[in-house]
Amino acid sequence: APLGEKMVLVGRVLDEGGRPVRRSLVEVWQANASGKYPHPVDDHEAPLDPNFLGKGQVLTDDEGRYRIVTVKPGAYPWQNHAFGWRPAHIHFSLFGNAYAQRLITQMFFPGDPLLAIDPIFQSVPEAGRRFLIADLDLEHGVEGIALGYRFDMVLRGPRATPIGV
Structure with a gap:
């Protein structure tokens, strides 16, 4: 089993009218609990976890729901600014009913300083x-065993999940 704080992440994918987006492909990628991505360009000195892939995908159900079991990602240093660290986050890429409806975003955790x-x-x-x-x-x-988190995503409209982050 992967090392770290286990979590169950649930949510819904909705259109601008609040209607569920059925069979939407939800792709996620994240650092492990130590803040290390299993990617060759990640030069952070944290250890890799051989039991953690760092990515996954799932289809939403008829109500637009998804469920992902993972570990809470760790923060990691980022040389973009002085004393820079990225907060714990999970990357999302999801598709609506047509490939023209794509949202790429990041999900963060409550209370992260x-x-x-x-x-x-x-x-x-x-x-x-x-x-x-x-x-x-x-x-x-x-x-x-695991904390639960909810992260709903809206593809468009005034309550749209911000994209490009």
Whole structure:
């Protein structure tokens, strides 16, 4: 099993009218619990976890729901700014009913103090930042084993999940 804090991530993919996007391909990639990506250009000195792939994909169901079991990613150093560290985050790429409907974004965790100094998170207008932070969702966790988080994504409209982050 992968090392780190286990988590169950649930959510829905919705269109601009709040309707579920059925059979949407949800792709995720993330660092492991030590903040290391299993990618050759990641030169962070944290250890790789041989039991962690760092990526996955799932299709939403008829209600637009998805469920992913993973570990909470670790923060990692980033030389983009002085004393730069990226907060824990998960990358998402998802497709709507047509490939013209694609959203690429990042999901962050509530209460992370690194959000205040992360240039990527801070580049999103303040009103949209809340749409990038998952909610703690104990109902979907597994008592004593995994915390639950909820992250709903809206493809377009006034409640759209910010893209390009």
